[in-house]
Amino acid sequence: MTDAQSLVEFVQSELRALADPARAKPMAAYMKTDMPFYGVPKPERVTISREIKRRFPPGNASRYRQNVLALWNLPHREEKYLAIGYARQFPNFVEFAQIDLYERLIVEGAWWDLVDEVASPIVSRVILNHRQQMRPVLERWIDNPVMWLRRAAIICHNGHKQETDWTQLSDFCLRRAEETEFFIRKAIGWALREYARTNPDAVRTFLRIHGQQLSSLSYREAAKHL
Numbered sequence: 001m002t003d004a005q006s007l008v009e010f011v012q013s014e015l016r017a018l019a020d021p022a023r024a025k026p027m028a029a030y031m032k033t034d035m036p037f038y039g040v041p042k043p044e045r046v047t048i049s050r051e052i053k054r055r056f057p058p059g060n061a062s063r064y065r066q067n068v069l070a071l072w073n074l075p076h077r078e079e080k081y082l083a084i085g086y087a088r089q090f091p092n093f094v095e096f097a098q099i100d101l102y103e104r105l106i107v108e109g110a111w112w113d114l115v116d117e118v119a120s121p122i123v124s125r126v127i128l129n130h131r132q133q134m135r136p137v138l139e140r141w142i143d144n145p146v147m148w149l150r151r152a153a154i155i156c157h158n159g160h161k162q163e164t165d166w167t168q169l170s171d172f173c174l175r176r177a178e179e180t181e182f183f184i185r186k187a188i189g190w191a192l193r194e195y196a197r198t199n200p201d202a203v204r205t206f207l208r209i210h211g212q213q214l215s216s217l218s219y220r221e222a223a224k225h226l
Helices: 003-018 021-030 040-053 061-072 077-089 096-109 112-129 131-142 147-155 165-176 181-194 200-213 216-222
Strands: none
Touching: 003 040, 003 061, 003 131, 021 096, 040 077, 040 096, 040 165, 040 200, 061 096, 061 200, 096 112, 096 131, 112 131, 131 147, 131 165, 131 200, 147 165, 165 181, 165 200, 165 216, 181 200, 200 216
16 A cells, blocks of 8 residues: 555545534535535644644655645545645645646635635745746736636735745736736735735835725725734
């Protein structure tokens, strides 16, 4: 049995043991998805995730990718949450060489609960370590037909604080400012609000000059703590 197979068997065994059908339907309804849930809440998934980290550390980048995809390809939502958690738990393997894997998770995830957990904690780390290599990737994402890649290109700046590429972030916000898609408008406001915690003057100036180009939602979110 391969490491990936052992990982899958362990995860499915743990989730089945904790499954709660009474929770599963409301969880799916909240996420507006037909994807099945076991009905396992986050605190219990965190316990499983910690045990996964202890039992199944990847020995190399190839094994890391195999294990992430082995979990990702399973049918339940909680298994996908654990796949993303696994990807995040081993920062030594969160490298530019894996960006196609993370792009796949974003495109196939196609909903905020999955996309955001890839974009902000994981892709944002790749950017910090490989900024020049990531520039053309983000340029492709921000104009991509796949809306979730456009969202990811904006919110992946979150958490960078003083290392934020404000030139790129502000440009991306303006390039997507006229979109009517809720998740893009929300992303713009969220990213600006996050950067305002580090550089409120820059965001104030941006809103004063470009505020009329933003949707009311984006503006309101950006200015929330100013």
